[in-house]
Amino acid sequence: xxxxxxxxxxxxxxxxxxxxxxxxxxxxxxxxxxxxxxxxxxxxxxxxxxxxxxxxxxxxxxxxxxxxxxxxxxxxxxxxxxxxxxxxxxxxxxxxxxxxxxxxxxxxxxxxxxxxxxxxxxxxxxxxxxxxxxxxxxxxxxxxxxxxxxxxxxxxxxxxxxxxxxxxxxxxxxxxxxxxxxxxxxxxxxxxxxxxxxxxxxxxxxxxxxxxxxxxx
Amino acid sequence: xxxxxxxxxxxxxxxxxxxxxxxxxxxxxxxxxxxxxxxxxxxxxxxxxxxxxxxxxxxxxxxxxxxxxxxxxxxxxxxxxxxxxxxxxxxxxxxxxxxxxxxxxxxxxxxxxxxxxxxxxxxxxxxxxxxxxxxxxxxxxxxxxxxxxxxxxxxxxxxxxxxxxxxxxxxxxxxxxxxxxxxxxxxxxxxxxxxxxxxxxxxxxxxxxxxxxxxxx
Amino acid sequence: xxxxxxxxxxxxxxxxxxxxxxxxxxxxxxxxxxxxxxxxxxxxxxxxxxxxxxxxxxxxxxxxxxxxxxxxxxxxxxxxxxxxxxxxxxxxxxxxxxxxxxxxxxxxxxxxxxxxxxxxxxxxxxxxxxxxxxxxxxxxxxxxxxxxxxxxxxxxxxxxxxxxxxxxxxxxxxxxxxxxxxxxxxxxxxxxxxxxxxxxxxxxxxxxxxxxxxxxx
Amino acid sequence: xxxxxxxxxxxxxxxxxxxxxxxxxxxxxxxxxxxxxxxxxxxxxxxxxxxxxxxxxxxxxxxxxxxxxxxxxxxxxxxxxxxxxxxxxxxxxxxxxxxxxxxxxxxxxxxxxxxxxxxxxxxxxxxxxxxxxxxxxxxxxxxxxxxxxxxxxxxxxxxxxxxxxxxxxxxxxxxxxxxxxxxxxxxxxxxxxxxxxxxxxxxxxxxxxxxxxxxxx
Numbered sequence: 001x002x003x004x005x006x007x008x009x010x011x012x013x014x015x016x017x018x019x020x021x022x023x024x025x026x027x028x029x030x031x032x033x034x035x036x037x038x039x040x041x042x043x044x045x046x047x048x049x050x051x052x053x054x055x056x057x058x059x060x061x062x063x064x065x066x067x068x069x070x071x072x073x074x075x076x077x078x079x080x081x082x083x084x085x086x087x088x089x090x091x092x093x094x095x096x097x098x099x100x101x102x103x104x105x106x107x108x109x110x111x112x113x114x115x116x117x118x119x120x121x122x123x124x125x126x127x128x129x130x131x132x133x134x135x136x137x138x139x140x141x142x143x144x145x146x147x148x149x150x151x152x153x154x155x156x157x158x159x160x161x162x163x164x165x166x167x168x169x170x171x172x173x174x175x176x177x178x179x180x181x182x183x184x185x186x187x188x189x190x191x192x193x194x195x196x197x198x199x200x201x202x203x204x205x206x207x208x209x210x211x212x213x214x215x216x217x
Numbered sequence: 218x219x220x221x222x223x224x225x226x227x228x229x230x231x232x233x234x235x236x237x238x239x240x241x242x243x244x245x246x247x248x249x250x251x252x253x254x255x256x257x258x259x260x261x262x263x264x265x266x267x268x269x270x271x272x273x274x275x276x277x278x279x280x281x282x283x284x285x286x287x288x289x290x291x292x293x294x295x296x297x298x299x300x301x302x303x304x305x306x307x308x309x310x311x312x313x314x315x316x317x318x319x320x321x322x323x324x325x326x327x328x329x330x331x332x333x334x335x336x337x338x339x340x341x342x343x344x345x346x347x348x349x350x351x352x353x354x355x356x357x358x359x360x361x362x363x364x365x366x367x368x369x370x371x372x373x374x375x376x377x378x379x380x381x382x383x384x385x386x387x388x389x390x391x392x393x394x395x396x397x398x399x400x401x402x403x404x405x406x407x408x409x410x411x412x413x414x415x416x417x418x419x420x421x422x423x424x425x426x427x428x429x430x431x432x433x434x
Numbered sequence: 435x436x437x438x439x440x441x442x443x444x445x446x447x448x449x450x451x452x453x454x455x456x457x458x459x460x461x462x463x464x465x466x467x468x469x470x471x472x473x474x475x476x477x478x479x480x481x482x483x484x485x486x487x488x489x490x491x492x493x494x495x496x497x498x499x500x501x502x503x504x505x506x507x508x509x510x511x512x513x514x515x516x517x518x519x520x521x522x523x524x525x526x527x528x529x530x531x532x533x534x535x536x537x538x539x540x541x542x543x544x545x546x547x548x549x550x551x552x553x554x555x556x557x558x559x560x561x562x563x564x565x566x567x568x569x570x571x572x573x574x575x576x577x578x579x580x581x582x583x584x585x586x587x588x589x590x591x592x593x594x595x596x597x598x599x600x601x602x603x604x605x606x607x608x609x610x611x612x613x614x615x616x617x618x619x620x621x622x623x624x625x626x627x628x629x630x631x632x633x634x635x636x637x638x639x640x641x642x643x644x645x646x647x648x649x650x651x
Numbered sequence: 652x653x654x655x656x657x658x659x660x661x662x663x664x665x666x667x668x669x670x671x672x673x674x675x676x677x678x679x680x681x682x683x684x685x686x687x688x689x690x691x692x693x694x695x696x697x698x699x700x701x702x703x704x705x706x707x708x709x710x711x712x713x714x715x716x717x718x719x720x721x722x723x724x725x726x727x728x729x730x731x732x733x734x735x736x737x738x739x740x741x742x743x744x745x746x747x748x749x750x751x752x753x754x755x756x757x758x759x760x761x762x763x764x765x766x767x768x769x770x771x772x773x774x775x776x777x778x779x780x781x782x783x784x785x786x787x788x789x790x791x792x793x794x795x796x797x798x799x800x801x802x803x804x805x806x807x808x809x810x811x812x813x814x815x816x817x818x819x820x821x822x823x824x825x826x827x828x829x830x831x832x833x834x835x836x837x838x839x840x841x842x843x844x845x846x847x848x849x850x851x852x853x854x855x856x857x858x859x860x861x862x863x864x865x866x867x868x
Binding site: 085087090091092093094096097100101114115116118119121122123124125126127159162163 | 736738741742743744745747748751752765766767769770772773774775776777778810813814
């Protein structure tokens with residue numbers, strides 16, 4: 001669950017949302033990761049036991065990098081992994097590879113986001129832990145990639161598997177209903193990347209619980 | 218004091234360094250601001266009463282901005298201002314203006330960094346609270362701008378004052394000795410921006426105290 | 435006249451459009467500058483005697499800068515000036531200043547584009563030859579800045595004049611009618627920056643001639 | 652041969668250098684491509700019959716893209732292909748994929764540069780016509796990648812072949828001697844990407860001819 005920079009997932013609300021996710025994990029056994037903003041990482045990681053990811057880290061070593069995000073810094077705050085190259089925070093090819101390598105060294109989980117089948121395959125060729133397909137034109141629309149573009153998901157799974165047999169594959173964008181989650185799993189992914197569908201929901205618990213139940217079918 | 222992304226100013230060490238700065242403020246009455254990494258903002262702001270700045274914020278509103286830094290987020294963590302356009306995190310002109318405007322709305326202090334007299338004047342023309350001259354070629358060298366390039370500082374003060382009569386002017390880069398601080402003030406600035414000179418010092422307290430004393434002469 | 439990357443102003447069509455502008459200049463005495471794409475600069479500059487600008491140059495010296503635009507290169511192709519920081523090709527503050535300086539050294543005319551009054555003042559503080567206000571939200575809309583936002587143009591002229599008494603001020607965005615041109619001049623600018631209004635016109639000559647005539651009233 | 656932005660390969664000198672390359676092609680039958688600056692494309696393509704590449708194109712369609720490089724524009728100037736993602740003009744992953752796709756549509760040859768084995772594999776997974784390994788730390792040093800880091804070239808060839816059986820593989824950086832060219836071919840590449848080694852040579856013909864002869868051994 002990507003918290004993005006919604007007010008509904010900033011500060012104390014980030015902590016509450018993470019607790020909701022933890023509750024659903026406890027109730028259903030579903031593996032849920034939360035990715036709050038940098039300034040909320042420590043508070044969230046202190047409050048819950050489910051895995052906490054950063055939304056981005058920079059391809060840097062400790063030193064003179066004002067305003068950048070150091071792997072050691074998010075780690076010290078309690079993050080155990082990071083999103084990389086989200087469509088809202090896209091990176092150069094060499095930066096993506098460099099961050100994947102950095103994550104490997106630091107034992108952080110790496111989840112590279114990609115906008116289409118071709119870039120998903122390219123991401124997979126660099127052997128991150130997770131590749132997540134997210135067509136940017138569907139993000140925040142409520143039109144789920146797994147429902148609206150099932151052939152894109154299938155094509156992505158095929159291209160990724162040709163170059164990488166064991167990377168975990170997720171998909172996201174527009175996921176707002178539990179049937180979207182079930183559809184994503186049927187198409188060969190191992191889970192979904194969600195944001196506004198839960199963060200902006202009236203009752204995030206109900207949606208998240210429904211999503212978790214959908215993964216059990 | 219800019220904490221950059223040094224290991225010596227990450228996590229718990231950021232908190233200790235901020236406490237050292239607070240101690241010097243209490244002892245000398247000098248106005249010291251600390252700018253830790255995003256993930257350390259909350260811990261530092263909880264630990265000290267001196268002002269805490271972010272090292273950067275993005276020109277965004279709440280919403281879908283994965284991996285970006287929201288003003289509301291750093292505010293909620295306890296920041297009361299931000300560096301903008303540090304030479305290590307340079308921004309487009311329209312972004313700088315947009316962030317200054319955002320700071321004005323949010324009542325955050327805005328400190329725009331600039332690399333030479335011309336860009337300092339341009340920054341001042343957008344009416345931030347502070348303009349800080351930092352020639353990037355001197356950063357981290359131990360060769361102080363106020364000692365090595367006094368005419369650059371003077372020229373900056375003159376150009377800035379032509380377009381803005383009340384903005385606070387700082388300078389930085391290479392400042393490692395208390396005489397560098399005294400020199401900066403004599404050249405017409407109101408203070409200095411420092412980083413490695415203190416963060417990487419064997420005993421940051423001694424250096425910081427000497428800097429603070431130098432402002433009293 | 436900014437040719438942008440319209441097909442109607444690419445290759446041989448760029449040459450024809452420039453010849454149309456030259457014809458209007460000869461007929462009316464109006465000062466018209468054309469800014470074709472990089473690959474068309476030489477052909478256009480060979481074909482006409484009116485001034486030819488690049489749409490952008492990079493802040494670089496000769497050397498290892500694959501894929502960048504060298505001042506010497508556009509000069510050798512016949513350009514006598516350049517647009518800088520167009521809203522579709524925005525630059526960091528230090529890059530803008532560096533390009534203005536480069537233009538001064540090379541005797542190229544510098545026209546810095548800015549998106550609002552604040553950034554226009556900042557641009558003017560760096561002393562380019564021309565500052566051009568272009569609110570990006572109006573570009574290509576047919577809603578002219580000089581008609582729809584006269585107070586923005588007036589405010590820009592006022593802020594710019596506070597920091598720079600002799601820079602030439604233009605405005606642009608949405609200019610499609612000769613009354614828009616006349617309005618721009620009445621508001622205190624010295625001319626307009628136009629693109630689609632002429633490039634995409636059925637008969638560019640008729641529009642351009644009407645614009646030229648409007649400057650004489 | 653990448654002309655970069657050297658003065659020795661700007662304007663009329665670009666034409667002369669391209670003629671030298673054409674001469675060597677005629678004498679030896681070696682396949683040589685020249686990549687001059689945007690503003691020189693038309694002049695060079697008019698002067699020689701060997702293939703001319705752009706050094707970069709942007710992932711854009713015709714329209715409002717001031718200061719960008721349109722595929723149709725370089726095509727109209729005579730280019731038949733383009734470098735993509737050179738280490739001096741790096742691009743986001745999605746941009747690279749988008750440009751490869753654009754080249755496919757426009758029948759332009761696509762040569763993606765990559766800085767190491769991992770990014771070379773990622774580039775290959777997007778099926779451009781050519782992948783070229785260029786470790787940026789060796790560019791312009793005279794220390795040839797094929798001599799100094801043979802295992803990096805071999806590793807690149809292996810990783811690329813795992814994900815793409817037919818892409819053409821080149822390598823470059825530091826290539827200044829004919830033995831470097833021969834070494835590159837022995838390591839499994841099909842050719843080299845060169846720039847300063849020839850452009851800055853006292854007599855480019857002699858070096859280029861020696862390189863061409865080295866490919867025949």
